[in-house]
Amino acid sequence: MNRRLYVPLMTLVLLFFTFPIIFMAMVSLKGQADISTGDIFPNVLYWRNYPDAFGSIALDRYLLNSAIVASFGALLTLVIAVPATHAIVRYRIGRNWLPAFILGTYVAPPIVALFPLFFLLRNLGLVNTHLGMILVYGVMNLPVAFWLLSSFVRRLPVELEEAARVDGVGYFRTLRSIVIPLLMPGIASTGIICLILAYNEFLFASFLARSQDTQTVPIGLSLFQGDRQLRFGQMAVASLAAMVPVYVLAVFFQRWLVRGLTTGIGK
Amino acid sequence: MPQTLKRRAPGRFRPSGRVIARLTTTPLIVGLGVFAIYPFIYLLGLAFTESNLIEPFQKWVGTENFQDALGDPRFVGSLGRSVLLAFLSTATAMVLGVAVALLLDKAVKARDLIRTLILLPLLTPPVTAAIMWQLLLMPQGGWLNGFLMDLSLISEPVSFLGTPTTAFLSVLLVDVWQWSPFVALMSFAALQTLPSEVYEAAKLEVRSSWTVFRWITLPMLFPALIGIAVLKLVIGFKLFDLVFVLTAGGPGQATTISSFYIYRIGIQQFDIGLAAAMTLLFAIVVGLATVPFTVAHDKAEDRLS
Amino acid sequence: MADVHLKNVKKNYGVVEVIHGIDLEVKDHEFVVFVGPSGCGKSTLLRMIAGLETTNSGSIHIGDRDVTDMAPVDRNVSMVFQSYALYPHMTVEDNMGFGLKANGVDPAEVKRLVDEAAQSLQLEAFMKRKPAALSGGQRQRVAIGRAIVRDPEVFLFDEPLSNLDAELRVHMRIEIARLHKRLKSTMIYVTHDQVEAMTLADKIVVLQGGRIEQVGTPLDLFDDPDNRFVAGFIGSPKMNFLPAIVAGIAADGVTVTLPSMNDTPVRTAVPGDHVETGQTVTLGVRPEHFTFRKGTGSPITVDCDVTEQMGEISYIYANTGDGAQIIVEQRHDRSTKDGDRVQTFIPPDKTFLFDAEGRRIR
CATH class of the missing domain: 3.40.50.300 (P-loop containing nucleotide triphosphate hydrolases)
Structure with missing residues (x-):
């Protein structure tokens, strides 16, 4: 590729990917009249959208619910997936069928699990509870976590574990003192990715979270759809509030995120 | 891409280790059983009975639900739209993503910053992405209409989300906006694994960078790209929230994809039996659409080794 | 071409x-x-x-x-x-x-x-x-x-x-x-x-x-x-380098002494035009240039630390006084054992001298 084309092309690409975000940030600062002009930048800064948005929907509550279900969901995913992935990779538990099964479950669209899980959780009294959603998110991301973690596990030199065995170190002690510390970058990457996936999830949340006590940010945002004429500014504010946690993670953990996402590439 | 799991793990452990190892996989297997096996069995039960959200399994109805599903032109249409959207967005995101990856490969300055910026659409909650693009696409105050009018390409505002064709293309556009960064980062990582000396050898032999891309880069990248495309295709069939917020399936049925239609049947018409039958049919379509590509992926991987 | x-x-x-x-x-x-x-x-x-x-x-x-x-x-x-x-x-x-x-x-x-x-x-x-x-x-x-x-x-x-x-x-x-x-x-x-x-x-x-x-x-x-x-x-095993001091300058070459070996004198064929007595130099001798016949060069005595038998030849690894090691190649003689004290000779025409900067003295 021609070097001279690089700068304009890259600028175009970055603009395409960031412009909608920038535009929304600008809308969040516009009054209603300003919005209908379609200009990029606000003519008058209209800060009122911020307190108004938090006033008109329970954004803080949604954020709290999201934080609870996403972080505990991700934690549950890791607690299940880390020892299991290690065992499957190292001991070849389930030969070829188990890994194929785990990854195969990822192919099914989530709508498949929606109604059956609803009935199951209802029978357990877990509909509209944080616990119910944590369980769903914890399990939902298992195939992703397995896929990400298994390439990290495969890259650990097996000799370290063998040395521990020879020294008579027990199974869980080896896992805790050798495997997990060395796997930490992979666990962190996986954890962040599962966290974001759970945070962004909409379908299950829309069905399982029936009241403000459990509704997450995406559900809260979708409620703005009710009256769409008047509140674009507030909608933009709420959307920004929803994105900020994820973007903060992205900025701080960019390397881990990218490493996690791309870990399956190249062997 | 999913790694081949046939490889033998190096080293052997004592049998007692194997027993514990097997035990530690139990929660994973049980969890996925509940999430993936149980729903299929349950769906079968629902699909052959009359069921609603309050009370499932009211009475056996045989294949009636399946007949209703296949007799519903809206559902059959939604299947076609799901398939079309998944493939179109995969193809578009692949082309755009690979192009961005090649561009990223040329980046010398601010690589981390550029990568972070490219990552943002991928991390954006789909609901939020839908809202963002709604703001850009709306007839009054939407930036795109103003921009096109300034360029005199249109004379009066277009309701992009209110016109069937443009609404469908809008869903496609936003999905591509969200997922081409994923393709770009994965392809970029794949590019980095290609041996640099092979490129240098090519540099000594060939002048045109297009020739190098066409005959060296692309063939070497091919297995990885197929893997990425399969993954994107699978993800494409999971699409739901974007449609829910951006167009609510409309106008008319223009953007009603199967998962959205099934959701509506279940939640608005309370006909869970019918929804279950539709879900099973949809799952079969997804399987038929993706399996050939996973096979192609395995073949492509074999070709290089 | x-x-x-x-x-x-x-x-x-x-x-x-x-x-x-x-x-x-x-x-x-x-x-x-x-x-x-x-x-x-x-x-x-x-x-x-x-x-x-x-x-x-x-x-x-x-x-x-x-x-x-x-x-x-x-x-x-x-x-x-x-x-x-x-x-x-x-x-x-x-x-x-x-x-x-x-x-x-x-x-x-x-x-x-x-x-x-x-x-x-x-x-x-x-x-x-x-x-x-x-x-x-x-x-x-x-x-x-x-x-x-x-x-x-x-x-x-x-x-x-x-x-x-x-x-x-x-x-x-x-x-x-x-x-x-x-x-x-x-x-x-x-x-x-x-x-x-x-x-x-x-x-x-x-x-x-x-x-x-x-x-x-x-x-x-x-x-x-x-x-x-x-x-x-260039050369394998490497040339031995020994710290030396110029002791005498004669028509047929410089004589140096080796502080690490009780000031053993070693005659070289290096002309004395560019050195002066008392100058610190480095003596270089390739392992294969040591001889074991009296009269072929200056005698030095080394304590054999380890020997490597290669068949036709053997290498004697010996420690010098300052802890450095020298390697001596021996041909057609397998009798040297670890710990033996060996006398070997350095032929004057096979020696090199280097100044403090590592430049060859010719």
Whole structure:
């Protein structure tokens, strides 16, 4: 590729990917009249959208619910997936069928699990509870976590574990003192990715979270759809509030995120 | 891409280790059983009975639900739209993503910053992405209409989300906006694994960078790209929230994809039996659409080794 | 066919200069080997000639063309890489023919050239295979074949044998020597292995820290090193270096004493024009130059620490007083045991003296 084309092309690409975000940030600062002009930048800064948005929907509550279900969901995913992935990779538990099964479950669209899980959780009294959603998110991301973690596990030199065995170190002690510390970058990457996936999830949340006590940010945002004429500014504010946690993670953990996402590439 | 799991793990452990190892996989297997096996069995039960959200399994109805599903032109249409959207967005995101990856490969300055910026659409909650693009696409105050009018390409505002064709293309556009960064980062990582000396050898032999891309880069990248495309295709069939917020399936049925239609049947018409039958049919379509590509992926991987 | 001229060639990465103004002439048909420890700049220099690294100042000429700022493809050079760098998705045939085809050579002509090269390298049986299905030696031959078919003016080799096992390395070394004899083209070859350098080169360029230490034929470098670095680098086992003090200057040479060996005097044939009595110098003696016959040189006594029996010869590893080790080669005598005290002789005409800066005293 021609070097001279690089700068304009890259600028175009970055603009395409960031412009909608920038535009929304600008809308969040516009009054209603300003919005209908379609200009990029606000003519008058209209800060009122911020307190108004938090006033008109329970954004803080949604954020709290999201934080609870996403972080505990991700934690549950890791607690299940880390020892299991290690065992499957190292001991070849389930030969070829188990890994194929785990990854195969990822192919099914989530709508498949929606109604059956609803009935199951209802029978357990877990509909509209944080616990119910944590369980769903914890399990939902298992195939992703397995896929990400298994390439990290495969890259650990097996000799370290063998040395521990020879020294008579027990199974869980080896896992805790050798495997997990060395796997930490992979666990962190996986954890962040599962966290974001759970945070962004909409379908299950829309069905399982029936009241403000459990509704997450995406559900809260979708409620703005009710009256769409008047509140674009507030909608933009709420959307920004929803994105900020994820973007903060992205900025701080960019390397881990990218490493996690791309870990399956190249062997 | 999913790694081949046939490889033998190096080293052997004592049998007692194997027993514990097997035990530690139990929660994973049980969890996925509940999430993936149980729903299929349950769906079968629902699909052959009359069921609603309050009370499932009211009475056996045989294949009636399946007949209703296949007799519903809206559902059959939604299947076609799901398939079309998944493939179109995969193809578009692949082309755009690979192009961005090649561009990223040329980046010398601010690589981390550029990568972070490219990552943002991928991390954006789909609901939020839908809202963002709604703001850009709306007839009054939407930036795109103003921009096109300034360029005199249109004379009066277009309701992009209110016109069937443009609404469908809008869903496609936003999905591509969200997922081409994923393709770009994965392809970029794949590019980095290609041996640099092979490129240098090519540099000594060939002048045109297009020739190098066409005959060296692309063939070497091919297995990885197929893997990425399969993954994107699978993800494409999971699409739901974007449609829910951006167009609510409309106008008319223009953007009603199967998962959205099934959701509506279940939640608005309370006909869970019918929804279950539709879900099973949809799952079969997804399987038929993706399996050939996973096979192609395995073949492509074999070709290089 | 062409000669290669480097004039005051420099390379830097940011503020770090890695090649410090190198002047070099490689004659037409010559086999030149760049040798030196890792990080000495030998590969960088080769890659600059190939055009894979930019040259920050100075000039590179191939034949009468100034190629300093030319793209690699325009320089008419071929390169054989350490990792072979074969195109993994192409058959052997396509690997060798790709460059020609991509540059618009008639397919029939490509086929003829590829077949010819394949025949000379005994690759005919593998033409339809992919690199992954070949052994290391076969891959290396394909890489060489790919270089040959383009009929370049200059062949460049970047440590081509270092991924092969010892036996194959010797075999391929001979094959490359044969190739040079047959093609009579200019070849520049990078290695860190001084045995490869000695056996292949018409001319060796010893590099260290981005500078040329010495240029010469293999035997020049062995017999007549310019400095302590070259003396130590060429020859195996390494030359012994012993701290010494000039004790006397006579017509037939300088006599030094060895402080680490109770001031044992050692006569050398080094002329005394450039030293003075009492000067600190380094005495260099190659392990194979020690003798065991009285009257052949200055006697020294060493305590044998470890002996290595190699069959025909054995090496005596002995400690000197200051803890350094010297190696003495012994032929036709296996009697020395660990712990023995051995008397050996240093012939005056086989000694080297180096000054405090490591320069050879002649």
